[in-house]
Amino acid sequence: MGRSLFIGMASAHAIALTLAAAPVAAQTTQEDPAMPRVATPAAEVPVDDAASTTDDIVVTGFRRSLAEGLELKREAIGVRDSIVAEDIGKFPEANVAESLQRIPGIFLSRDGASNEGQQISIRGLGPSFSVTTINGAPVRTTSTGGVGNSSRTFNFDVFPSELFGRVDIYKSPLANLEEGGISGNVDLQTPRPFDSKGRVVRYNLQQNYNTGSGQIRPRASLLVSDTVGNFGALFGVAYAQNVNERSGFQSTGGYNSTTLATRPAPTAGQPDNRGPFTPFALDLDNPAANLGNLTREQVAGAYLPRFYRVFTSSNQRERLGFVGSLQYKSDRFEASVDGIYSRVTDVNDEFTFGVPVRNTRTVRSTTSLPGRGTNSGLIPVDVKIDQYNNLYGTFDNSSLLTESFYRNAETQFRYGIVRAVWSPTDALKISAQGNINKSEAFSSGNRIVSNIYSIRTTFDPTVNVSYPTISSPVSFTDPRNYTDPSLGFGSARELDEQKSGRLVATWEAGEFAGAEWSALVGASYITSVKEIERRDGTSIGRARTLPGGGTFATIDVFSHMVPFLPYGATRDGGNLGFPSQFATFPRAFVMDYLDANGANAAAPVQLNSKFRAEEQVKAAFIETNMKLPLGQGNLRGNFGMRYANTRTIIDNYAPTGGGAFGPRQRRGGYDNWLPSLSLAWDITPKVLVRGSAGKTITRSALVDIASGIAIPNRFNPDVTVGNPNLRPQVATQYDFSAEWYFQPASVLSIGVFKKSLRDTPSSVTIYGVPFSTLQLSQDLFDRRSITGSDTGTIAPDQPFTVTTVQNLGTLGLKGLEIAYQQNLTFLPAPFDGLGVLGSFTKVWRDGNDFVTSKGTRVSMAGVPDYSYSATAFYEKGPFAIRGSWNYRARAGGSSVNSGNDQIAYTAPQGFLDATVSYRLNDNFELRVDALNITNTNLYTYYENPDQPKGNGSSRRDNSFYNGTTIAFGIRGKF
Numbered sequence: 022m023g024r025s026l027f028i029g030m031a032s033a034h035a036i037a038l039t040l041a042a043a044p045v046a047a048q049t050t051q052e053d054p055a056m057p058r059v060a061t062p063a064a065e066v067p068v069d070d071a072a073s074t075t076d077d078i079v080v081t082g083f084r085r086s087l088a089e090g091l092e093l094k095r096e097a098i099g100v101r102d103s104i105v106a107e108d109i110g111k112f113p114e115a116n117v118a119e120s121l122q123r124i125p126g127i128f129l130s131r132d133g134a135s136n137e138g139q140q141i142s143i144r145g146l147g148p149s150f151s152v153t154t155i156n157g158a159p160v161r162t163t164s165t166g167g168v169g170n171s172s173r174t175f176n177f178d179v180f181p182s183e184l185f186g187r188v189d190i191y192k193s194p195l196a197n198l199e200e201g202g203i204s205g206n207v208d209l210q211t212p213r214p215f216d217s218k219g220r221v222v223r224y225n226l227q228q229n230y231n232t233g234s235g236q237i238r239p240r241a242s243l244l245v246s247d248t249v250g251n252f253g254a255l256f257g258v259a260y261a262q263n264v265n266e267r268s269g270f271q272s273t274g275g276y277n278s279t280t281l282a283t284r285p286a287p288t289a290g291q292p293d294n295r296g297p298f299t300p301f302a303l304d305l306d307n308p309a310a311n312l313g314n315l316t317r318e319q320v321a322g323a324y325l326p327r328f329y330r331v332f333t334s335s336n337q338r339e340r341l342g343f344v345g346s347l348q349y350k351s352d353r354f355e356a357s358v359d360g361i362y363s364r365v366t367d368v369n370d371e372f373t374f375g376v377p378v379r380n381t382r383t384v385r386s387t388t389s390l391p392g393r394g395t396n397s398g399l400i401p402v403d404v405k406i407d408q409y410n411n412l413y414g415t416f417d418n419s420s421l422l423t424e425s426f427y428r429n430a431e432t433q434f435r436y437g438i439v440r441a442v443w444s445p446t447d448a449l450k451i452s453a454q455g456n457i458n459k460s461e462a463f464s465s466g467n468r469i470v471s472n473i474y475s476i477r478t479t480f481d482p483t484v485n486v487s488y489p490t491i492s493s494p495v496s497f498t499d500p501r502n503y504t505d506p507s508l509g510f511g512s513a514r515e516l517d518e519q520k521s522g523r524l525v526a527t528w529e530a531g532e533f534a535g536a537e538w539s540a541l542v543g544a545s546y547i548t549s550v551k552e553i554e555r556r557d558g559t560s561i562g563r564a565r566t567l568p569g570g571g572t573f574a575t576i577d578v579f580s581h582m583v584p585f586l587p588y589g590a591t592r593d594g595g596n597l598g599f600p601s602q603f604a605t606f607p608r609a610f611v612m613d614y615l616d617a618n619g620a621n622a623a624a625p626v627q628l629n630s631k632f633r634a635e636e637q638v639k640a641a642f643i644e645t646n647m648k649l650p651l652g653q654g655n656l657r658g659n660f661g662m663r664y665a666n667t668r669t670i671i672d673n674y675a676p677t678g679g680g681a682f683g684p685r686q687r688r689g690g691y692d693n694w695l696p697s698l699s700l701a702w703d704i705t706p707k708v709l710v711r712g713s714a715g716k717t718i719t720r721s722a723l724v725d726i727a728s729g730i731a732i733p734n735r736f737n738p739d740v741t742v743g744n745p746n747l748r749p750q751v752a753t754q755y756d757f758s759a760e761w762y763f764q765p766a767s768v769l770s771i772g773v774f775k776k777s778l779r780d781t782p783s784s785v786t787i788y789g790v791p792f793s794t795l796q797l798s799q800d801l802f803d804r805r806s807i808t809g810s811d812t813g814t815i816a817p818d819q820p821f822t823v824t825t826v827q828n829l830g831t832l833g834l835k836g837l838e839i840a841y842q843q844n845l846t847f848l849p850a851p852f853d854g855l856g857v858l859g860s861f862t863k864v865w866r867d868g869n870d871f872v873t874s875k876g877t878r879v880s881m882a883g884v885p886d887y888s889y890s891a892t893a894f895y896e897k898g899p900f901a902i903r904g905s906w907n908y909r910a911r912a913g914g915s916s917v918n919s920g921n922d923q924i925a926y927t928a929p930q931g932f933l934d935a936t937v938s939y940r941l942n943d944n945f946e947l948r949v950d951a952l953n954i955t956n957t958n959l960y961t962y963y964e965n966p967d968q969p970k971g972n973g974s975s976r977r978d979n980s981f982y983n984g985t986t987i988a989f990g991i992r993g994k995f
Contacts, residue, residue, distance in 0.1 A: 081107070081108075081896075082107050082896050082901055083107055083113055083894055083896060083901065083903055084766070084844060084856060084894070084896050085107060085108075086104070086105050086106065086107045086113050087766060087842060087856070087858065088765070088766035089103075089105040090102070090103040090104050090105045091766055091767075091768055091842060093105070093189070094768075095709065095760070095762065095768075097701070098646070098657050098658065098659045098699045098700070098701045098711065098713075099191065099192075099193035099194075099195055099659065099699035099701075099711070099713045099756075100191070100192040100193040100699075100711065100713060100756050100758060100772065100774075101189060101190065101191050101192065101193075102124045102125070102189075102190045102192070103187060103188065103189045103190070104120050104121065104123070104124070104187065104188045105186070105187050106185070106186045106187060106212070108217070108223070108994070109186060109212050109216050109217040109221055109223065109244065109246060110183055110186075110212060110221075110223040110242070110244035110246075110257060110994075111183075111223060111992075112182040112183060112185055112186070114182060114934075115182055115240075115950060115952075115988065116137055116138045116177065116178065116182055117138075117177050117180065117182045117185060117188060117209065118137075118138030118139060118140070118141055118177035118178065119137075119138045119934070119952075120182070120188070121138075121141050121177075121188065121190070121207075122138070122141075122890060122907045123858070123860070123890050123892060123905065123907075124190055124860070125772075125838040125839070125840045125860035125861070125862050126143055126144040126192065126836070126838050126860075126862045127141050127142075127143055127190070128141065128142040128143075128884045128885060128888055128909055128912075129141055129907070129909075130142065130148070131959075132164070132165055132176075132178055133267075133959075133979075133981070134165055134265065134267075134334065134336035134338075134367060134369050134428075135165070135178065135263065135265050135336050135338045135367065136265045136267070136952075136953065136983040136984075136986070137178045137263075137338075138177060138178065139164070139165075139176050139177060139178045140174050140175065140176060140177065141177070141207070142204070142883070142884040143190070143192065143204035143205040144192065144204050144205065144774060144776070144834065144836055144862070144864065145204075145776075145834045145836060145864035145866060145882060145884050146203060146204035146776075146834070146884065147174075147883045147884060148172075148174040148175070149172055149173045149174050149719065149722060150202065150203045150204040150719045151175070151202045151204045151205050151206065151207055152198075152199050152200075152201040152202035152205075152206045152207070153175035153206075153207045153208075153209065154199060154206065154207070154208045154209070155208070155209045155210075155211065155361070155436060155438075155458070156208075156209075156210055156211060156359060156438055156440070156454075156456075157208060157454065157523065158436075158438055158454065158456035158458070158519075158521050158523075159199050159201075159519055159521060159547055159549075160175070160436065160458045160460075160519060161173065161175060161458075161460060161517040161519065161549070161551075162175060162176055162179050162432060162434050162460035162462075162517060163176050163432065163460065163462045163515055163517070164176040164178055164179050164365055164367075164430065164432045164462060165178075165365075165367050165430045165432075165464070167462075168430060168432075168462040168463065168464035168513050168514070168515050172722050172723070172724065173201075173719075173720065173722060173723065175207075176432075178340075178365065179340075179363050179365050179432050179434055179460075180209075180342055180361070180363050180434070181242065181259035181260075181261060181340060181342040181363070183225070183242040183244065183257060183259040183342070183344075184211060184257065184259065184342050184343075184344040184361060184363070185209050185210060185211060185212070186210055186211065186212035186213075186216060187209075187210040188207065188208065188209055188210070189207070189208045189210070190205055190206070190207050191205055191206040191207075191208070192204075192205045192756065192774070193697075193699055193713035193715065193754070193756045194695065194697040194713070194715035194716070194717045194754070195644070195659065195661060195697055195699070196642040196643065196644045196661025196662055196663040196695070196696075196697050197525065197541060197543060197642050197644055197661070197663075199545070199547075199640075200638075200640065200663060200665050200693065200695055200717065200718055201718060201719055201720055201749075202717065202719065203717045203718065203719040203750060203752040203754070203776065203778065204719075211344050211346065211359050211361065212244070212246070212255060212257070212344070212346065213253070213255060213346045213348050213357055213359070214246045214247065214248050214253025214254055214255045214346060214347075214348045215248055215253050215348055215350050216246075217246060218248050219247070219248060220245075220246070220247040220248075221244070221245070221246045221247070221994055221995075222243075222244070222245050222246075222994060222995040223242075223243070223244045223245075223992075223993070223994040224241075224242065224243050224244075224992060224993060224994070225240070225241060225242040225243075225259075225990070225991075225992040226239075226240075226241050226990045226991050226992065227239070227240040227241065227948070227950075227988045227989060227990030227991075227992075228240070228988065228989055228990055229261065229262065229263045229986060229987070229988050230986070230987045230988075230989075231263060231264055231265050231266065231984050231985070231986050231987075232956070232984040232985045232986075232987070233265060233266035233267060233268075233956075233982065233983055233984025233985075234264040234265060234266035234335060234588070234984065235266075236264035236266075238261075238262035238263050238264055239260070239261070239262055240260070240261040240262070240263075240988060240990070241259070241260050241261075242257065242258065242259035242260070243257065243258055243259075244256070244257035244258075244344075245257070251349055251350055251351050252347075252348070252349055253346075253347070253348040253349075253350070254346070254347055254348075255344070255345065255346040255347075255348075256343075256344070256345050256346075257343065257344040257345070258341075258342070258343050258344075259340075259341070259342045259343075260339075260340070260341050260342075261338075261339075261340045262337070262338065262339050262340075263337075263338050263986065264335065264336070264337050264338075265335070265336045265338070265983055265984065265986070266333075266334070266335045266336075266588065266983075266984060267332075267333070267334055267981040267982060267983045267984070268331075268332065268333040268334075268591040268592055268981065268982060269332055269333075269487045269488065269958075269960070269979075269980045269981040269982055270329070270330070270331070270332065270482075270486070270487050270488065270489055270977055270978075270980045271328060271330055271331075271332040271373065271375075271978060271979055271980075272326030272327055272328055272329065272330075272976075272977065272978040272979075273326075273327050273328045273330070273978065274297055274298060274327045274978070275296070275297030275298065275326075275327055275919070275921070275923065275925070275963060275978070276297070276324040276325065276326050276327070276411070276921065276923060276963055276976050277295075277296035277297055277298055277299075277301055277324060277325065277327070277921060278296065278321065278322050278323055278324050278325070278921070279301065279302045279303045279305070279320075279321040279322075280318075280321045280322045281294070281295055281296040281920050281921055282295050282296050282298070282299045282300060282301035282302060283295075283300075283301075283302050284920070286789070286820055287788040287789050287820070288788075288789050291788055291789065292786070292788060293788050293822065293919065293920070294918075294919065294920030295919070295920055296919055296920050296921045297327065297919045297921065297923075298327045298378075298379045301378065301379060302398060303320065303321065303398060303399050303400070303401060304398030304399060304400045304418065305317055305320065305321060305401070307398070307400045307417075307418075309400050309402060309417055310400050310401055310402065311401065311402045311403060312401060312404070313403070313404070315404065315405075315406060319406060320401060320404065320406070320412065322410070323406045323410050323411060323412035324410055324411050324412060324921070324976070325378050325411075325412050326378060326976075326978070327377075327378055327379045328373075328375050328376065328377055328378060328379065328422075329375050329376050329378065329480045329482075329489065329491060330373050330374055330375020330376065330422075330491070331372075331373060331374045331375055331491065331591065331599065331600050331603070332371075332372075332373050332979070332981065333371075333372050333373075333586065333591040334369055334370060334371040334372070335369070335370050335588045336367055336368070336369045336370075337367070337368045337369075338365065338366070338367050339365070339366045340363070340364070340365045340366075341363070341364050341365075342361070342362065342363040342364075343360075343361065343362045343363075344359075344360070344361050345359070345360045345361075346358070346359045346360075352444075353443065353444045353445070354441070354442070354443050354444070355441065355442045356439075356440065356441040356442070357439075357440055357441075358437070358438070358439050359437070359438050359440075360435075360436060360437045360438075361434065361435070361436040361437075362433075362434070362435055362436075363432075363433070363434045364431065364432065364433045364434075365431070365432050366429075366430065366431045366432075367428070367429070367430040367431075368428075368429055369427070369428035369429070369430070370426075370427060370428075370587060370588065370608060371424075371426040371427070371428060372423070372424065372425055372426065372586060372603075372605050373422075373423070373424045373426070374421070374422075374423045374424075374491075374497065374600055374603045375421065375422065375491055376399075376416075376419050376420065376421060376422070376478050376480065376491070377420065377422045378399065380420070398418060399416040399417075399418055399419060400416060400417040400418045401414065401415075401416055402414075402415050402416065402417050402477070403415040404416070407483065407975060408969070408971075409968065409969070409971060409972050409975050409976065410968070411482075411975050411976060413480050413481050413482060413483070414479065414480070414481065415477060415478070415479045416477070416478055416479075416480070417477050418475060419475075419476055419477060419478040419493070420472055420473065420474045420475070420476070421472060421473040421476065421478065421493070421495075421497075422470060422471075422472050423470070423471055423472075423473075423503070423603060423604065423605070424468050424469070424470045425468060425469050425605045425606040425607075425611065426466060426467070426468040427466075427467050427468070427608050427611050427612055427617070428464065428465065428466045428467075429463075429464065429465050429618070430462070430463065430464040430465075431462070431463050431464075432460060432461070432462040432463075433460070433461050433462075434458070434459070434460045435458065435459045435460075436456070436457075436458040436459075437456065437457055437458070438454055438455070438456040439454065439455050439456075440452070440453070440454035440455075441453055441454070447529070448528060448529040448530070448531070449526070449527070449528055449529075450526070450527045450528075451524075451525070451526050451527075452523075452524075452525045452526075452527075453522075453523065453524045453525075454522070454523050455520075455521070455522045455523075456519070456520070456521045456522075457518075457519070457520045457521075458517075458518070458519050459516070459517070459518045459519075460515075460516070460517040460518075461514075461515075461516055462514070462515045462516075463512070463513070463514050464512065464513050465510075465511065465512040465513075465617070465618050465621060466509075466511055466512075467508075467509070467510045467511070467611055467612065467615075467617035467618065467621075468508070468509045468510075468611070469506060469507070469508055469509075469578075469606045469610075469611055469615075470506065470507050470508075470509065471503040471504065471505060471506045471507075471578075471579070471582075472503065472504060472505045473495060473502050473503055473504070474504065474505070476493050476494070476495045477493060477494060478491065478492065478493045479491070479492045479493070479598070481598065482975060482977070484596045484598065485594040485595065485596045485599070486974060486975060486977050486980065487594055487958060487960070487977065487980040487981075487982070488592070488593050488594030488595070488596045488599040489596070489598075489599060490596060490598030490599060491598065491599060491600055492598045492600075497600050497602070497603040497604065498584040498585065498602055498603060498604050499584065499604065500579045500580075500582035500583075500584060500604045501579070502604075503579055503582065503604060506573075506578045506579070508559050508562045508563055508573060508615070508617075509559055509803075510557065510558035510559045510561075510562050510617045510618075510620050510621050510624075511555065511556065511557050511558070511559070511621065512555070512556050512558070512618065512621040512622075513553070513554070513555045513556075514552075514553070514554050514555075515551070515552070515553055516550070516551065516552040516553075517549070517550070517551050518549070518550045519547060519548070519549045519550075520547070520548050521545065521546065521547040521548075522545065522546050523543065523544075523545040523546075524543055524544055524545075525541060525542070525543035526541070526542055526543065527539065527540070527541045528540050528541075535649060535650070536647045536648060536649035536650075537647065537648045537649075538645065538646070538647050539645075539646045539647075540643070540644065540645050540646070541642075541643065541644040541645075541646070541661075542642070542643045542644075543641070543642055543643075544639075544640065544641045544642070545638075545639075545640045545642075546637075546638070546639050546640075547636075547637075547638045547640075548635065548636070548637050548638075549635065549636045549638075550633065550634070550635045550636075551633070551634050551723050551727075552632070552633045552634075553630065553631060553632055553724075553728075554626045554627075554630075554631045555626070555627045555630050555631070556621045556622070556624040556625070556626055556627065557621070557624055557627060557800075557801075558617065558618075558619075558620030558621035558622070558623065558624040559620075560624075560800060561620040561623050561624055562615055562616075562617060562620040565616075565620065567614065567615070568614065573615065581606060581607070581610045581614070582604050582605070582606055583604065583605060583606070583607055584602075584604050585602055585604070585605070586602060586603070586605055587605065587607060587608065590602050592982075627801065628674040628682035628729070629674065629676075629682060629729050629730045629731070629732070629797065629801065630728060630729065630730070630731045630732065631673065631674060631729075632671060632672060632673035632674075632723075632727040632728055632729065632743075633671070633672040633673075633727075634669065634670075634671050634672075634723050634726065634727040635669065635670040635671075636667060636668070636669050636720075637667070637668045637669075637670075638665055638666065638667050638668075639665070639666045640663060640664065640665045640666070641663070641664050642661060642662065642663040642664070643661060643662055644659055644660065644661035645658075645659070645660045645661070646658065646659050651702060652702075652704060652705075653703075653704065653705045653706065654702065654703025654704055654705060654706065654709075655702075655703050656700065656701075656702045656703075657700070657701045657702070657703075658698075658699065658700045658701075659697070659698070659699040659700075660697075660698050661696070661697045661698075662694065662695070662696050662697075663694075663695040663696075663697070664692070664693070664694055664695070665692070665693045665695065665718075666690070666692050667690055667691055667692070667693075667720070667749075668688070668689075668690040669687075669688065669689045669690060669726070669745070670686065670687075670688055671686065671687045671688070671689075671726065671727045671743075671745050672684065672685070672686050673685055673687075673727060673728065673729040673743070674729050675729055676729075676730065676795070676796035676797065677796070678796055679796070680796065680797060680798035680799075682729070685729075687745040689745050689746060691748055691749065693718055693749070693751070694716075695715065695716045695717060695718065696715060696716055697713070697714070697715035697716070698713060698714050698715060699711070699712070699713035699715075700712050700713070707761060707762050707763060708759070708760070708761055708762075709759070709760045709762070710757070710758065710759045710760070711756075711757070711758050711760070712755075712756060712757045712758075713755070713756045714753075714754070714755045714756075715753075715754060716751065716752065716753050716754075717751075717752050717754065718749040718750060718751050718752070719749060719750045719752070720749045720750075721747040721748075721749060721750070721782050721826070722782075724741075724743070725741075725743060725744060725747060725782060725826040726743055726744065726745055726747050727743050727745065728741065728742075728743035729742070729743060730742055730795065730797065731743070732801055732802070735801065735802050735803050736802075736803045736807070737807070738792070738802070738807050738819060738820065738821045738822060739821065739822045739823075739824065740795060740797070740821060740822070740823055740824070741823075741824045741825065741826075742823060742824070742825045743825070744825050744826050744827060747782060747826060747827070747828060748780050748828050749780070750778050750779070750780050750781050750782070750828075751778070751779055751780055752776050752777060752778045752779075753776070753777050754774065754775060754776040754777070755774065755775045756772065756773075756774045757772065757773055757774075758770055758771065758772030758773070758838070759771055759772075763843075764843070764844075764846075765844070766842070766844055767842055767843040767844060768840065768841070768842050768843075769840070769841050770838075770839070770840045770841075771837070771838070771839050771840075772837070772838040772839075773835070773836065773837055773838075774834075774835070774836045774838070775833075775834065775835050775836075776832075776833070776834040776835075777831075777832075777833050777834075778831060778832040778833070778834075778868075779831050780828040780830075781828070781829075781830035781831060781832050781868070781869075782826045782827070782828060782829075782830065783826065783827060783828075783829040783830040784824050784825075784826055784917070785824070785825050785826070785827050785829070786822060786823070786824045787822070787823045787824075788820070788822050789820040789821075789822075790820065790821045790822070790823045791817060791818045791819070791820065791821070792815050792816065792817060792818070792819040792820075792821050793817035793818070795821060795823070799814055799815050802815065807819065830868065830869065831868055832866070832867070832868035832869055833866070833867035833868055834864060834865070834866055834867075835864070835865040835867075836862065836863060836864045836865065837861075837862070837863045838860070838861070838862050839860065839861045839862075840858075840859070840860045841857070841858060841859050841860070842856075842857070842858040842859075843856065843857055843858070844856045845857065851897055853897070854895050854896050854897030854898075855893070855894070855895050856893070856894050856895070856896070857891075857892065857893050857894075858891075858892050859889065859890060859891040859892065860889060860890050861887070861888075861889040862887060862888050862889070863886065863887040864882070864884070864885075864886055864887065865886075866880045866881075866882045866886075867880060868880060869881045869882070869916050870916060871913070871915075871916045871917075871918060871924050871966075872918060873918065873922040873965070873966060873967050874918075874920075874922055875922075875967050877966050877967055879913070879924060879966050880913075881913040881914065881915065881916040881924070882912060882913050883912060883913070883914070884912050885909040885910040885911060885912045885929075886910050886911075886912075887909075887910045888907075888908060888909040888910065889907075889908055890905065890906065890907045890908070891905070891906045892904065892905040892906075899939055899940040899941070900938075900939055900940075901936075901937070901938045901939075901940075902935070902936070902937045902938075903935065903936045903937075904933065904934070904935040904936075905933070905934045905935070906931065906932070906933050907931065907932050907934075908929070908930070908931040908932075909929065909930050909931075910929050911926045911927060911928055911929050911973075912926065912927045913925070913926055914926065914927070914961075921965075922965045922966075922967060923963040923964065923965050923972075923976070924963065924964055924965075924966065925961055925962075925963055925978075926961060926962055926963070926964060926973070927961050928958075928959070928960045928961065928962055928973055930957055930959060931955070931957060932952070932953055932955075932957055933953070933954040933955045934950075934951060934952050934953070934954065935950075935951045935954060936948065936949070936950050936951075937949045943993070943994075944993045944994065944995055945991055945993045946991065946992050946993050947990075947991055948988075948989070948990060948991065948992055949987065949988070949989045950987070950988040950989075951985060951986070951987045951988075952985065952986045952987075953983060953984070953985050953986060954985055955985075956982055956983070956984055956985055957982075957983075958980065958981070958982055959979075959980075959981050959982075959983065960973075960977050960978065960979055960980035960981065961977070961978045961979050961980075962975075962976050962977050962978065963976040963978070964976070
């Protein structure tokens with residue numbers, strides 16, 4: 022926290038000093054600050070080498086990328102930000118998503134396993150509220166842990182950054198943009214041969230090193246582009262590996278107390294206020310219980326986590342990508358065929374070890390052993406309560422649960438587009454394109470669980486909240502201490518396929534009524550298909566005959582257990598009480614000997630969650646553009662209307678009785694008229710103001726629309742039911758900004774925005790639904806967790822929770838964005854190579870409230886209330902260095918109060934990244950990139966808004982460290 026505050030204050034101080042000097046700099050420059058001229062890649066001359074007597078300032082590298090992006094921003098009528106490659110095949114960052122977090126209003130979320138930037142949120146709305154296109158064609162893709170979730174989000178980590186040359190982020194609506202992004206539209210653009218005339222060969226050879234895993238892996242890319250006359254061809258390939266290791270503490274889903282959990286179960290139609298996990302009760306009546314100076318009410322009312330356990334994982338990621346383009350270009354006609362292929366695979370070894378508090382019960386049993394079944398109540402023998410009412414200390418009758426979890430994931434993405442632009446006259450231009458893209462993702466998660474029963478354990482998070490004490494007199498590394506092994510196999514497939522066509526005609530109408538006019542009219546057609554299927558091979562894995570004979574139930578399972586973690590001891594944060602070693606099962610035993618994925622492949626598809634959803638969208642749009650001289654500059658305007666007709670065809674399965682399912686098809690649709698207006702006025706050559714208004718939509722998540730009866734967690738008595746009649750969310754939004762371009766490639770801007778959403782999806786939950794009415798098979802659930810017995814079956818009257826989603830909510834957003842960028846060329850040499858940029862975003866949210874038992878209301882947002890970024894760079898001669906600090910405040914989670922009045926927050930996050938390079942000559946450049954230099958602690962926590970703040974230091978969940986990733990090598994071009 023101290024280091025983050027210091028960096029933030031230092032960045033703010035630097036910006037303030039620079040702004041104070043800005044007017045002087047603007048007076049001394051001889052360039053027109055309104056139109057900074059940027060050389061093409063072919064004219065590559067460093068800025069400090071440019072002759073002071075020339076009219077052109079020629080810049081290269083990161084500074085050139087910033088200048089081009091800023092010029093695109095200024096030329097736009099609506100609110101748009103752009104990131105441009107430093108040169109063909111030379112994107113500024115290793116990950117496109119990492120680059121985007123420099124843009125005001127962009128919040129980055131990282132994939133937990135690989136620690137790479139994966140999804141983005143724009144202006145206070147989650148990843149599903151934006152639309153991503155490649156070369157203007159809509160695309161979808163998923164990866165790693167998202168497989169099977171059937172969301173509309175786009176995962177940027179599927180692609181190497183070398184495949185792209187530019188990214189545009191549209192924050193205000195335009196009629197010609199694809200509808201569906203209330204928060205904004207992101208367009209990724211692939212390079213084409215005529216981006217750089219002539220022959221270009223660009224290469225990159227690096228090694229990736231992760232401090233957490235201690236592993237080194239290769240990264241390389243090659244791009245070849247050439248033009249001959251009117252024809253050009255480009256081909257690129259990129260390959261990378263990385264091994265990311267993380268470790269820390271996990272509570273897996275909240276904190277609860279005995280007092281809450283022992284409340285009566287809800288009746289049908291009543292909310293469940295028994296806390297986030299039930300059943301749960303400490304054995305306070307046991308003769309061995311020793312509460313010390315605490316009362317029974319204090320101990321019963323204090324909170325324990327659902328688990329207190331070690332988490333550690335190692336993820337090996339491999340990514341391969343290809344990009345290709347054939348292009349023809351003349352004065353009147355241009356055509357290209359562009360393609361992308363990308364494949365990303367993850368092999369993840371995950372291990373957990375700790376006490377399952379969720380299974381704590383105090384009902385006596387004559388058939389169950391202590392710590393098992395209904396005789397598993399934790400007995401407090403030496404406990405304390407901290408200032409936030411959390412219980413910790415030593416407990417008898419504990420059980421330990423260890424899990425060896427092996428995950429595999431692969432995503433393959435294919436994309437092809439044919440486009441042509443023809444200008445039959447100087448005033449008329451016609452463009453057309455057709456696209457097809459397909460994303461196929463597969464993931465499997467296969468685990469083996471074993472237990473140690475009836476032991477004493479100590480849990481103490483006060484030593485180190487991320488590496489707490491979890492100790493016992495029993496050896497954790499001796500396989501002979503473990504018993505009761507069980508399996509959990511499963512896999513998921515997700516397919517996204519889109520076909521689209523687009524035709525646009527643009528007419529330059531000329532001057533009328535003192536203004537220059539142009540018009541654009543067009544139409545598009547998109548068909549999108551998403552298919553989901555899941556399989557569970559657990560029962561097959563238990564019963565099948567294994568190599569050498571026997572089944573999982575008959576062999577000596579623990580003879581295959583090893584007394585260590587396969588990739589070595591996990592760090593302990595300096596606390597010797599945190600288990601850094603415990604017995605595990607090797608990957609070869611689960612994946613090869615037990616053939617987990619073979620069992621998954623042989624298992625039937627789970628028809629309750631299988632669906633195929635097709636969306637057919639026909640759209641037509643018209644825009645009118647004008648430019649009117651006004652004052653010292655021009656007033657530019659864009660007026661448009663977009664009509665979209667959406668039709669849905671959903672094929673899923675419905676219960677037919679006795680656990681069986683039958684096919685079912687549903688159809689639906691809706692129409693939307695979406696107007697838009699944008700104005701930009703160049704008040705002076707240096708000052709610009711712009712405003713926009715419009716209406717946009719975001720379609721609901723397909724899992725909420727298309728699923729039959731989905732089971733979010735097989736350990737809980739909960740199901741969700743899809744609603745095919747869900748309408749899209751509709752937003753009316755407004756933007757206003759003022760921008761001061763006080764010197765070439767420099768800006769200071771401030772903007773405000775407002776969004777009003779209606780028809781936002783809201784969960785409608787029915788409690789106490791008898792299991793028999795769901796007509797589901799018991800094999801879809803973990804019966805032990807739901808029934809509380811070792812071999813029991815789910816009773817027909819077992820109460821379940823059924824949740825569906827309806828268009829009931831409203832949401833309001835207001836925001837502030839500030840951006841600053843400047844080259845400090847006014848400084849004396851050699852400091853004139855310095856430059857800085859930064860941004861700040863603040864979001865106010867109204868709606869989606871979490872309500873406590875005392876009536877306190879807190880508006881929940883899945884994105885932070887504010888974020889900021891600060892980048893300083895130095896480029897002069899052959900040397901360049903860049904450092905970026907990106908910070909996001911905490912972000913709230915679900916608005917559902919389970920009864921414990923605790924809000925789940927994602928903790929504040931700050932990431933420091935840096936790049937250093939040295940150009941030996943025009944063909945060779947040494948480069949070092951470092952990500953997450955400060956090894957930021959990523960975690961979630963739970964806080965009661967009616968109690969003292971500070972739970973972020975105590976009620977932790979998923980508190981992990983990922984290490985620093987360093988890439989070093991050489992790159993250049995010929």
